[in-house]
Amino acid sequence: MASNVQSLHPRSLRHLHHSLQHLVAGRLWVKVLLALVAGLATGVLLGPSVGWVATDTATVIGAWLALPGQVFLALVQMIVMPLVIASIIRGLAASESREQLARLGTRVSAYYVFTTLMAVSIGIAVFSLVQPSVELGTDALRSLEISVDDLAIQPAAAPTAAELPGRIAGLLPTNPLGSMAEGQMLHVVLWAIITGIAILMLPAEQAKPLLSLMGSIQAVSMTIVRWAMWLAPLAVFGLMAKLAMTLGMDVLASMGHYVFTVVLGLALLLAVYMAILRLAGGMEPRRFLRAARENLLLAFSTSSSAAVMPLTVKTAGSLGVRSSIAQFTIPMGTTINMDGTALYQVIAVFFLAASFGVDLAWQDVLLVMVMVLGASIGSPGTPGVGIAILAMTLESVGIPAAGIALILGVDRILDMSRTMCNVTGDLVAAVVMDRWVGGSRGHIDEAVEEQQLDAQRARTGEDVIVHPASGHSSS
Ligand code: ASP
Numbered sequence: 001m002a003s004n005v006q007s008l009h010p011r012s013l014r015h016l017h018h019s020l021q022h023l024v025a026g027r028l029w030v031k032v033l034l035a036l037v038a039g040l041a042t043g044v045l046l047g048p049s050v051g052w053v054a055t056d057t058a059t060v061i062g063a064w065l066a067l068p069g070q071v072f073l074a075l076v077q078m079i080v081m082p083l084v085i086a087s088i089i090r091g092l093a094a095s096e097s098r099e100q101l102a103r104l105g106t107r108v109s110a111y112y113v114f115t116t117l118m119a120v121s122i123g124i125a126v127f128s129l130v131q132p133s134v135e136l137g138t139d140a141l142r143s144l145e146i147s148v149d150d151l152a153i154q155p156a157a158a159p160t161a162a163e164l165p166g167r168i169a170g171l172l173p174t175n176p177l178g179s180m181a182e183g184q185m186l187h188v189v190l191w192a193i194i195t196g197i198a199i200l201m202l203p204a205e206q207a208k209p210l211l212s213l214m215g216s217i218q219a220v221s222m223t224i225v226r227w228a229m230w231l232a233p234l235a236v237f238g239l240m241a242k243l244a245m246t247l248g249m250d251v252l253a254s255m256g257h258y259v260f261t262v263v264l265g266l267a268l269l270l271a272v273y274m275a276i277l278r279l280a281g282g283m284e285p286r287r288f289l290r291a292a293r294e295n296l297l298l299a300f301s302t303s304s305s306a307a308v309m310p311l312t313v314k315t316a317g318s319l320g321v322r323s324s325i326a327q328f329t330i331p332m333g334t335t336i337n338m339d340g341t342a343l344y345q346v347i348a349v350f351f352l353a354a355s356f357g358v359d360l361a362w363q364d365v366l367l368v369m370v371m372v373l374g375a376s377i378g379s380p381g382t383p384g385v386g387i388a389i390l391a392m393t394l395e396s397v398g399i400p401a402a403g404i405a406l407i408l409g410v411d412r413i414l415d416m417s418r419t420m421c422n423v424t425g426d427l428v429a430a431v432v433m434d435r436w437v438g439g440s441r442g443h444i445d446e447a448v449e450e451q452q453l454d455a456q457r458a459r460t461g462e463d464v465i466v467h468p469a470s471g472h473s474s475s
Contacts, residue, residue: 028229028232028233028297028298028301029297029298029300029301031232031233032232032233032236032300032301034233035232035233035234035236035237035240036236036237036240036413038237038240039065039236039237039238039239039240039241039243039244040240040241040243040244041244042065042237042240042241042244043062043240043241043242043243043244043245043246044244044245044249046058046061046062046241046245047244047245047246047249048245049249049250058245061245062241062242062245062246063242065237065238065241065242066238066239066241066242067238068231068234068235068237068238069234069235069236069238069239069242071231071235072228072231072232072234072235073235073383073384075224075225075227075228075231076225076228076302076304076306076307076382076383077382077383078224079221079222079224079225079306079307080304080306080307080380080381080382081180081183081188081380082217082220082221083217083218083221083222083306083307083309084185084188084189084192084306084309084331084334084335084380085180085188085191085192085214085217086214086215086217086218086221087218087309087310087313087327087330087331087334088189088192088193088196088331088332088335089192089195089196089199089210089211089214090196090211090214090215090218090327091196091327091328091330091331091332092193092196092197092199092200092328093196093199093200093207093211094323094324094327094328095200095324095328098200100324100437101197101200101328103437104325104328104329104433104437105328107433107436107437108328108329108332108333108429108433109336111429111432111433112332112333112336112337112377112429113373115276115337115339115425115429116337116338116339116342116372116373116376116377117369117373118272118339119269119339119340119342119343119425120342120343120346120369120372120373122265122268122269122272122343123265123342123343123344123345123346123347124346124350124365126261126264126265126268126347127261127265127346127347127350127351130257130260130261130264131354132257132258132260132261132351132354133257133351133354133355134254134255134257134258134355134406171186171187171190172187172190172191173187173188173190173191176188176191179191183380185335185379185380186377189332189335189336199211218310222310225302225307228302228307229301229302232301232302236301236412239412240412243409243410243412246409252409252410255406255407255409255410258347258348258351258407258410259410259413259414261347261351262343262344262347262348262414262417262418263414263417265343265344265347266340266343266344266417266418266420266421269339269340269343269421269425270421270424273421273424273425273428274288276428276432277428277431277432280432280435280436281428281431281432281434281435282435283319283431287319288319288427288428288431291315291318291319292315292319292424292427295308295311295312295315295423295427296420296423296424297420298311299312299419299420299422299423300416300417300419300420301416302383302419303383303384303412303415303416303419304381304382304383304419305334305338305381305419305422305423305426306334306335306380306381306382307381307382308423309330309331309334309381312330312334312423312426312427313326313327313330313331315427316329316330316427316430316431319427319430319431320431320434321430321431321433321434322434325430325433325434325437326430326434329426329429329430329433330426330427330430333425333426333429333430334380334381334422334426335379335380335381336376336377337376337377337422337425337426337429338376338379338381338386338418338422338425339376339421339422339425340417340418340419340420340421340422340424340425341375341376341379341385341386341418341422342372342373342375342376343418343421344386344414344418345372345375345376345386345389345390345393346368346369346372348387348390348407349368349372349390349393349394349397349399350368351407352394352399352403352404352406352407353397353399355403355406356399356400356403358397358398358399360397364397364398367396367397368393368396368397371392371393371396372393375389375390375392375393381419381422383415383419384411384415386415386418387404387407387408387411387415390404391404
């Protein structure tokens with residue numbers, strides 16, 4: 001049995017997260033926050049409220065200011081698929097044994113569902129408390145000139161009861177490449193899990209080349225993330241400027257109530273996480289926050305839990321979580337555990353229902369809860385995904401999906417905040433699982449790691465991430 005077990009040393013992850021670490025040292029998040037404020041101010045000055053420039057000129061300026069932001073989002077989105085596949089496969093192969101994997105798999109899945117339902121309940125409670133809504137004329141919506149088509153992901157129709165069994169069977173991809181091409185994240189995650197478990201069954205010799213390949217894919221993905229990060233402050237500046245120019249001060253101010261409600265909900269969720277950490281994980285929140293602070297700020301800056309995933313695995317390691325647990329729970333959590341997103345979606349649905357005057361019966365509320373749970377499981381951790389998926393939920397309870405245009409404007413800041421919660425949720429899960437799932441530390445396949453590191457050092461010098469494309473591995 002032991003000979004079949006492939007475990008991976010965190011050393012490769014050290015290299016992967018290295019590129020992100022220097023961004024943290026460069027206080028990227030401070031630059032992002034400054035860019036956020038400067039962007040909003042610029043947008044207001046150039047926008048219709050102040051009227052310094054003619055509307056046509058402002059539109060052109062807004063489009064160009066938003067360009068770095070669009071490039072940034074595209075760079076982050078393009079690496080998510082390969083990064084998630086490689087991380088899940090390597091994460092599974094890092095298991096100490098099949099028994100540990102089975103135990104961990106069932107417990108962490110149950111835990112993820114539990115925390116997502118908890119986040120949804122917090123969302124409902126906070127909404128009922130604050131009850132945000134705006135007075136909506138259709139003119140207001142039209143003036144936003146943002147449509148659902150602007151969203152990166154198109155919504156799918158909600159299944160009827162008769163379609164459900166077919167949908168469940170359809171979770172397994174028959175054509176994995178097709179699923180990748182279509183961006184069907186849940187298909188891809190399930191395919192990666194099945195492949196990872198199959199690799200775990202192979203003799204070590206046979207598994208090595210594939211695992212090395214996955215390691216290289218992770219390194220390449222992280223290099224691209226690093227390039228994207230250079231753009232992050234400029235991206236946030238431009239997107240915020242365009243936002244303020246398009247919406248104008250009045251609409252922004254009227255959305256303040258909604259933004260406050262989501263942020264309050266996320267803050268409560270963080271507090272509950274800290275309680276779980278203490279009670280179930282046996283860890284002091286202060287220790288957790290000290291170790292995870294930079295990771296969380298980077299998640300905030302990037303709005304992508306997938307982009308910071310390698311750093312999250314490293315943070316879990318520095319919190320004392322075994323590598324075999326962290327390498328499995330974090331990549332899984334990045335895609336299937338998005339509590340911040342679930343909480344945000346519930347508040348967004350209720351807010352739009354209130355604004356559009358749609359009364360939700362208790363069955364509708366239940367349906368929203370189920371759909372939000374499904375959306376949090378099936379969507380990838382990339383910027384703006386939470387709002388894109390929302391369209392499906394809205395239509396299922398009779399709220400016009402075009403209402404998304406209203407909340408799209410202020411979504412960037414909420415995306416940043418909920419991403420930080422999503423990553424916190426994954427880290428807390430790793431700490432709790434480390435306590436709940438027994439087993440000894442894994443065997444480390446030093447040969448694979450050394451081979452990879454040597455090859456990377458040979459072609460890149462000290463920093464493997466700086467010039468990764470300059471040659472081919474000699475291994
Ligand atoms: N940006 C979020 C994440 O990466 C997903 C979302 O849009 O809610 O975790």
